[in-house]
Amino acid sequence: MSAGSAAHRRAEARSLPAAAVIDADGVVLGWTRAAERLLGYRPADIVGHSAAILLTPGDHDERLSSWAREYGHRDSWSGLAEVRHRSGDRLVLHLQGHRLPAADGRSAWVLSANPASMKAALEPLVEPLVQRSPVAIWIWDRDLRCVWRNAKARHFHEVLSLCGDGEAPPEEPLLHRDSQVAKLVRQALEDGTPVIDNEVRLAAVDGSTRTLSISVFRLDDVDGLPIGVCSLAIDVTQSMARERVSLLVEASTSIGTSLDVWQTAQELAQFGVPDLADYVVVDLVESVLPESVLPDDDDPDRPSAETYSSVFRRAGMASSRPSGPPSPWARGEVVFLPPDSPYTDVLATGCSFFEPVVDTSPGTWMDHDPKRARVTREEGMHSRMVVPLRARGETLGVTAFIRSANPTPFTWDDLIIAEEFVARAALSLDSARRYTRERTAALALQHSLLPRRLSGGDVMEVAHRYLPSGTHSGVGGDWYDAIPLDDGRIAVVVGDVTGHGINAAALMGRVRTAVRTLAYLGMPPCELLARLDVLVAQLHEQDDEGDDSTLLSRSSTCMYAVYDPATRRLSMATAGHPPPVVVHPDGEAAFPELFVGPPVGLALGSYASVEVELPAGTVVALYTDGLIERRDDDLDAGMERLREALASRVGLPLEILCTSVINAMVGGRAAEDDVALLVIRTR
Known part of the structure; x- marks a missing residue:
């Protein structure tokens, strides 16, 4: 054999892949020199030992068994595997396996390996x-x-x-x-x-x-x-579809979180910044805002009638600038618009105005709107969209989207997105406006039906407080009254009509009138409530017109008491109403035990009167359940808080006592229901 052919065979041997023979139990039966060069193990170190030694640290035997279960039934296979060099380094190998049938029926495998990243x-x-x-x-x-x-x-x-x-x-x-x-x-x-x-x-x-x-x-x-x-x-x-859906979902949760017009307008302005615009303003027509005041004719900043055709009020504004939005008008201020303004066109036509590149050159409509023109030029406002706020066929105002810091002009896709979430905001604004109008009307009706002045004459002092609900349910039907009778006695009464809104306020006025009429007949409290129960039921029958509302929804609670100064005794009866608090001059406060009859209006009730003696200077407080109710507490706890509040303040002047008790019971939170409090002190 020549030296050249021997060198060729040695080079060929070095180029052969590393190979090993492993039996069914994972024991290495054969080991080539190429395998030794690749992994560092000599045949004496590996032959006769488990191949698990080649695996990276961990549960070697279990992993080897798992490998045998996965590939043991195949005649051939290939794949990547990570093994351990004798030095401890990790190597990624490309393995190929072939089954070798043995004479004893047990299988073995020939594994060949090449280094492979x-x-x-x-x-x-x-x-x-x-x-x-x-x-x-x-x-x-x-x-x-x-x-x-x-x-x-x-x-x-x-x-x-x-x-x-x-x-x-x-x-x-x-x-x-x-x-x-x-x-x-x-x-x-x-x-x-x-x-x-x-x-x-x-x-x-x-x-x-x-x-x-x-x-x-x-x-x-x-x-x-x-x-x-x-x-x-x-x-x-x-992906505009994805962006649009995401914005609309966010708009539905971010805009219209309350039934307040001002807050809803501000939420709309803040929602558009900074994802869509650098600067957003919401201007509403005067009729939309509660307690709107028309611009003063004597206002020195008011332009002449020939130079403007529309009047807005700035209701919301937001900016991406930390220093706030650059605007000549603050929230709540009147915004005058010239006749050729695009804002005026949007209000008149109900169609959006799209100006991807703002024209600030002379001869445009901004010549007649110098305040807006000055801010536009100073702030570099280069792209504008004005979108109408339309709901139920009526235009409530406009929303303007402006870019200055963002150099990209608005696109038609931006306008589509703006129109979609402004339309949703307009519905929230309209709902807030309708709620505000109904609440204002109900409050006005209720105030007109409640007594403006109550007097106990020489018999007693009388003070009262009424606090409307701060929730979205609307004005309730709470009421109170003090009625001087012909024989020198005085009747005091507090009631609560079921429901909220104008209908509840109207029914409250009818019930109060009925109680006054029955009181003048001089009947005892239990008999008056029985008559009132039938009378209110008849009123409902006349008004229902086939309405299948429940009896409970047509009922009203009432606490009626009559004080006789000759005997110093107070006779009282209740129709589903919480008992009064009686506070003696020494500060001892208690609830008298009363027979509680059903609310009036069911035509099913029976009532009983209870009498208590009142020493001079005794304070009696009648109230509605809104004073003692809390969502996180029960009525008994609320009644105990009221008893303690009255007992600790019995020496105060009656007007101050009323205010102090209301503050102690309600505090700075919005009342969850209407609150009526009527307090008397015997002379």
Whole structure:
């Protein structure tokens, strides 16, 4: 054999893949020199021993058994695996296995291995398929280094701040370890749970923001261990359908959180900043706002009648500037508009005004609106949209969207989005306006039906307080009265009509009139309530017209008492109403025990009167349940708070006592129901 042929055979042997023979129990039966060169184990170190020694640290035997169960029935297989060099280093190998039938019926496998990085192993398999894919694809190793990416991913790397410098070579970018993408990759490495369609916002090198839809899944070797992560991304920044749905969902929860016109207008202005505009104002017509006041004819800033045709009131304004919106008009101020203003056209036609590039040159409508023109030029406002606030066929005002810091002009898609959420805001504004009008009317009706002055004459002092509900349910039917009778006695009464709004206020007035009429007949409290029960039921029968409302919804509670100064005795009866508080001059306070009859209006009730003696200077408080009710407490606790509040203040002048008790019971919170309090002190 020549020296040349021997050298050739040695080179050929070195180029052969590393090989080993493993039996069914995972014991190494054969080991080549190529395997020794690849993994550092000599045949004497490995032959006759379990192949588990080659696995990375962990449950070696269990993982080897799992491998045998997965591939033991196959005649051949191939795949990637991570093994351990004798030095402790980890190597990724491309393995091929072939079954060897043995004479005893037991199988063995010949394993051949070639060193392979993930990049070398995956490129020939996936690159022809995904290199031109519109989906960006990355493969990351366990150190968050990119070992493979397609052309779309390379483009993303150029325009997005996705990777840091690190110590990786340019062909293996290192993922920003504190970024949202890195968190998704680490999560997939740790628990193996895929992440599908997770939206991530990333900064672009041009200063803009891109939104990517990212999906991530883990890559495992043949041993089931993670060797990397594959991530896929689609740029959804320009997906208008997604953006529109997202904005509308957010608008439905951010605008119209209360039935207050001013707050709703401000929520609309704030919602448009900064995602859509740099500056948003909401101007409403005077009729929409509660307690509107027309502009003063003597206002020095008011233009002449020939130079304006419309009047708005600034109801909401917001800006992306920390210093606030640049505007010559503050919230609540009157805004005058010239006849040729686009704001006037929007109000008249109900159609939006779209000006992607604002024209500030002389000869435009802004010549007649110098305040607006000055701010437009000083602030560099270059793009404008004016959208009408229309609801139920009526224009309530306009909303203006303006860009100054954002250099991109508005597009027609921006106008569509603005019109959609302004339309929803207009419905909230109209609901708030209608609620405010009805509440104002109900309050006015109720105040006109309640007594303006109550007097106990020489018999007793009388003081009262009424506090309307601060909730959206509307004005209730709480009422009170003090009625001097012909024989020197005085009747006091407090009641609560079921329901809220104008109808409840109207029914309250009828019930109060009925009680006054019956009181003048001089009948005892129990008989008066029995008559009132039948009378209110008849009123409901006349008004129902086939209405199938429940009896309880047509009932009213009432507490009626008559004080006789000759005997110093107070006779009282109740129809479903809480008992009064009797406070003696020494501060002892208690609730008298009463027979509680059903509310009036059911025509089913029977009532009983109870008498108590009142020494001079005794305080008696009649009230409605709104004073003692709280959502987080029961009535007994509320009654005890009222008893303590009266007992500790019995020596105060009656008017001051009333105010002090209301403050103690309600405090600074909005009343959950109407509150009526009537307090008397015997002379």
